[in-house]
Amino acid sequence: MTAFPPGPGPAYDAIVVGARCGGAPTAMLLARAGYRVLMLDRARFPRDTLSTLYIHQPGTALLDRWGLLDRVAATGCPPITTAMHRMGGVTVEGAPSPVGGVHAAYAPRRYLLDALLAEAAVDAGVEFRDDCRVTDVLVEDGRAVGVRWRTASGGGTDRAALVIGADGMRSVVAAAVQAEPVREHPPLTCVYYGYWEGVPVTRFEAYAVRGRWVGCLPTNDGRTLIAVYFPQAEYPAVRQVLPAAYLDGLAAAAPELHERARAGTRIGPLYGSGTQRNFFRRAAGPGWALVGDAGHHKDSITADGITAAFQQAAHLAARIGADLRDPARLEAASERYTADRDRMLATRYTDTLALARLRADRIEARIAGAVHDPAWVQAFFDRAAGSGPDLVPVPDIRSQEVPA
Ligand SMILES: Cc1cc2nc3c(=O)[nH]c(=O)nc-3n(C[C@H](O)[C@H](O)[C@H](O)COP(=O)(O)OP(=O)(O)OC[C@H]3O[C@@H](n4cnc5c(N)ncnc54)[C@H](O)[C@@H]3O)c2cc1C
Known part of the structure; x- marks a missing residue:
């Protein structure tokens, strides 16, 4: 050696x-x-x-x-065990399969x-x-x-x-x-996110319309993170008119969540990235x-x-x-x-x-007929989490010893 x-x-x-x-x-x-x-x-x-x-x-x-x-x-x-994705008029609710006995994100x-x-x-x-x-x-x-x-x-x-x-x-x-x-591949989106109080959520929620995507989830201190995605080409314009562009994006993709956010308080600044390589x-x-x-x-x-x-x-x-x-x-x-x-x-x-x-319209058209099939829904959540058949197991090394 x-x-x-x-x-x-x-x-x-x-x-x-x-x-x-x-x-x-x-x-x-x-x-x-x-x-x-x-x-x-x-x-x-x-x-x-x-x-x-x-x-x-x-x-x-x-x-x-x-x-x-x-x-x-x-x-x-908090543990997050369920998720909801709304693409245009189509909603998918469920949970990814557990991995190694772990159910929660x-x-x-x-x-x-x-x-x-x-x-x-x-x-x-x-x-x-x-x-x-x-x-x-x-x-x-x-x-x-x-x-x-x-x-x-x-x-x-x-x-x-x-x-x-x-x-x-x-x-x-x-x-x-x-x-x-x-x-x-070239960057496709830009994103801004912020932390909210008084907007409780218990699961991961995603809302998409053409050109806008919103995700929200519960984090520490009882706060909710809400992120709004825009096409990359809009980055210079979006960053100039914050927070209005963030709130408009939220209202466009997730009107009901936008209403809940209006009743809550955003804590701290908006954080964002236009360099999503x-x-x-x-x-x-x-x-x-x-x-x-x-x-x-x-x-x-x-x-x-x-x-x-x-x-x-x-x-x-x-x-x-x-x-x-x-x-x-x-x-x-x-x-x-x-x-x-x-x-x-x-x-x-x-x-x-x-x-x-950010072509929710295309995704909606593709999945609209499938969302009532439980097997398809399970495969959807597994694929979104990477927990399904695509999961590549970590090789087992327990039997090996590092030589001195
Ligand atoms: C807006 C946004 C939202 C995201 N949301 C999610 C999400 O919800 N879930 C998710 O899984 N991922 C998310 N990601 C991606 C996730 O943040 C990254 O994939 C993850 O942080 C990668 O971890 P890393 O350790 O590889 O790199 P980094 O987190 O970038 O850490 C790199 C570290 O290297 C240090 N470093 C850099 N250069 C040097 C140097 N020259 N010398 C010494 N130290 C150096 C830095 O200080 C830093 O601490 C998001 C990313 C962005 C931008």
Whole structure:
């Protein structure tokens, strides 16, 4: 077996850049497997981030498997077991199938979820430095061997066998290793969301008309998150006339929810994004791998990014298994991870693009005849959650041991 990594001072098996939904579980799982892991994030934790909050059943099932679902529930965000989608005049009500015995989705605030995930990584033995920005990846003989970082008080480098970019859509790691998109589509929507009091909901609700899509869900502190999606082309106009455009969009797609919102109070600002890119980057290469938004990003309209990040973390750690310190085996593991990632996210990617075109009229026409068929309704909710036959199970690595 070749000693890893080459060069002086190899302190870590893995360096994970980014400490949220992609990075923290990846770091935690590798540390739990017995590896020495360094996790770096430029943000000071706990810190909120731009995102709505829905975690589908395959995601909550992973939280449960990692022993973290009770901690998420203990933050006070309610379980969400049912959902309703209204497309024009057609309404579909139901619930996704449970995954691993877990029935509920959850929608925790991100400053709570991400801090909890980072804590779990530290509990597993990960060395975590927040307020630490990675500025470059060290590459030797075509292989990533570490990172260069900066803090308020200076900078330095650290080396590892594997550098994992979990640093989001604008990934510095992806740029440094030249992981260009291998599949990409132009942005289709823009979105604004806010938190409301006095607008109680107990389930996930989605309302669509042509050109507008609204989603709402219950989160921490008894608040309700309401998000309004618009076509990408309208972004410059929409952002200029907030909050009127947000309320008009809500009224157009969900008049009854708009009425309820008028009786409630919006707390805090509206948050929004006009940069909802859709791409797959290469998932791994010599000495590096990408998880979460760094490797794959899509429109948030299907609320899949957190779940997808958890799944990538689980698959990468499982595929690496005991092979991180052996270059040839690590390369094979990276290839298996790439195949897993592309297979498990393919349908959700195309479904997301289809929904993000905001053609509720077309979807309504397609499904109107089917909504009274219970089997179709179940398949609809399973597909929306990614909990049906498309769910790619995490490979079992329990029998493997990390060599010293
Ligand atoms: C408007 C909106 C709504 C969304 N709604 C949902 C939803 O309801 N459900 C869902 O599942 N997903 C949703 N998503 C997607 C979800 O937020 C992301 O998919 C998810 O946050 C990805 O997690 P990540 O860890 O890969 O990346 P991020 O959450 O982007 O975290 C990356 C981390 O890397 C750090 N970082 C970046 N660069 C560096 C660097 N150079 N050095 C050190 N650290 C660095 C950042 O500080 C950050 O903490 C939404 C997204 C948006 C924009």
